[in-house]
Amino acid sequence: MARDIRNVAIIAHVDHGKTTLVDGLLRQTGTFRANEAVGECVMDSNELEKERGITILAKNTVVSYQGTRINIIDTPGHADFGGEVERVLSMADGVLLLVDAAEGPMPQTRFVLQKAFSHHLKPIVVVNKIDKADARPQEVVNEVFDLFIDLDADEEALEFPVFYGSGRQGWMTTDLEAAKQGGEGKNLETLFQAIVGHIPAPQDDPAEPLQFRVTTLDWSDYVGRIAIGRVHRGTIKSAERVVHLSRTGKQREVTVRGVYRFTGLSRAETEQVEAGDLCGIYGVEDIEIGDTLAALSHPEAMPVIAIDEPTMTIVMRVNDSPFAGKDGGKFLTSRHLRERLEKELRVNVALRVEQGETADQFRLSGRGVMHLGFLLETMRREGYEFAVAKPQVLFKTIDGEKHEPIEYLTVDCPADNVGKVIEILGTRKAELLKMDRKGTFTRLEFTVPARGLIGVRSRLLNATAGQATMHHVFHGYGPFRGHIEERINGVLVSMANGSTTFYSLDNLRDRGIFFVNDGTEVYEGMIVGEHCKDNDLVVNCVREKKATNIRSSTKEAFVKLPPPRTFNVEDALEYVGDDELVEITATSVRLRKAQLKETDRKRRDRRQEVS
DSSP, X not given: OOOSEEEEEEEESTTSSHHHHHHHHHHHTTOSOTTOOOOSSTTOXXXXXXXXXXXXXXXXXXEEETTEEEEEEEOOOSGGGHHHHHHHHTTOSEEEEEEETTTOSOHHHHHHHHHHHHTTOEEEEEEEOTTSTTOOHHHHHHHHHHHHHHTTOOHHHHSOOEEEEETTTTEEEXXXXXXXXXXXXXXXXXXXXXXXXXXXXXXXXXXXXXXXXXXXXXXXXXXXXXXXXXXXXXXXXXXXXXXXXXXXXXXXXXXXXXXXXXXXXXXXXXXXXXXXXXXXXXXXXXXXXXXEEEOXXXXXXXXXXXXXXXXXXXXXXXXXXXXXXXXXXXXXXXXXXXXXXXXXXXXXXXXXXXXXXXXXXXXEEXXXXXXXXXXXXXXXXXXXXXXXXXXXXXXXXXXXXXXXXXXXXXXXXXXXXXXXXXXXXXXXXXXXXEEEEETTXXXXXXXXXXXXXXXXXXXXXXXXXXXXXXXXXXXXXXXXOOOOOOOOSOEEEEOSOEEOOHHHXXXXXXXXXXXXXXXXXXOTTXXXXXXXXXXXXXXXXXXXXXXXXXXXXXXXXXXXXXXOOOOOHHHHHHHOOTTEEEEXXXXXXXXXXXXXXXXXXXXXXXXHHHO
């Protein structure tokens, strides 16, 4: 048995300090060279991750502590990326549960912990950010214990060690009183000792026939596809003949051309890797996530990793607006979109893609708006151009009744705004479960239909002067809760093509909020603002001021238009209505009507009234 290996996953809610703690572990074990330039949050290598400060894609690294090889796996904290979480936890033997000393366990903490307990992983609890002014470490530990009880943790899991400290400052201690005094002269030594002493060593046997399961895919321009996973049994060797067992049940004999062993943040070629360790292999074409490599003498597939079913779907279509191809997009056709989505399916196991009603449409199903929005934003940055419709939740029929996905929602807001928050969420069919006062803020916990969350974030921010924070996680399917009134306001729709003018926008300023500046190119059917009333209004925002022979001071010089409201991909997905589309290009995110001409929209409305 390999006793000098520990496989530990770091799990926590978004922004509780996972990636920063990993930085400290890497630095204190000498993983970086003395002259190596290292930024913060080195594990968040994806551009979107750096921008948002969250982990989206699971990654792993290795540190060595007193002869023990510790594989550290940094996992996503958001439930929309549960497909990543499932795969990562299948490689681990224990978890570091990181909890903010002020916020305590949050919905995503509950989500990932539940997954960890289903894999029977031993936890170590780390109360991070102890230096916060509003830290309440003892209460947080009690809340973690209550959460463990709620999730039916076994007796062994309830005997968890607790550490207090600051991942950013690079210290941890088991002594709460010492932690309150600060971390001068301290380090992460005690945490390393707990990982080696508390997390069990792998029980996988190197002497048995080979079993290696793929959990992640990577790509190299030199060797092609790299399959990353854990050796669950036996030893995987370079140039070895093995059996490739796919998720669909097919099997074939292949050769492993090379094996990578992880070292720090990089990987190096090696001759073999034994059971219990993580590695990457290359040379096997068409290998997918969830596939197994097994010994020729014992071709036994491992259980396929169970992934939660999608709860939300959107329709992607080829962009047919007048601005199609004018924003620098390189990939515009349905063939381009199909190839890119097929490529995504190889690595994104929580995604489903189906052909739409027409040849230029595709139906994408995923775990939520963030999950789908991340894919759309990534494609946009790669030069793809397309349009997407409003997200729709996926319903189920259970025992003859219509059921819908229900989310567990937590809202932290100022105590003075509690009534407004409850009122807004009440219109979204939310049910209040719990209310706790935490200093000047109150934490409200609800169950709410997933469709009720679409577009609610902006309303909560407006009602609380931007102070509310909300987090949600999939709770399960429940009985359909009835009709939900969604966006209250109508929109301002351009009636003409051209460039917006200060004169026209200034005359329209009492009609609502703009989404465009003066000088912005618009087209007929494009949404340029939000109407102050509940109906849509077609407006002329390109009209110019008629020239006269009367001299006057220029109004534009001293009168300013209010700043326009801007949208990222996720904001736009949450805002659009049923008859609207989000146009996503390499440089812009626009809102538009599905039918651009007003006459077509009126004809459609008349047909709906008749039917």
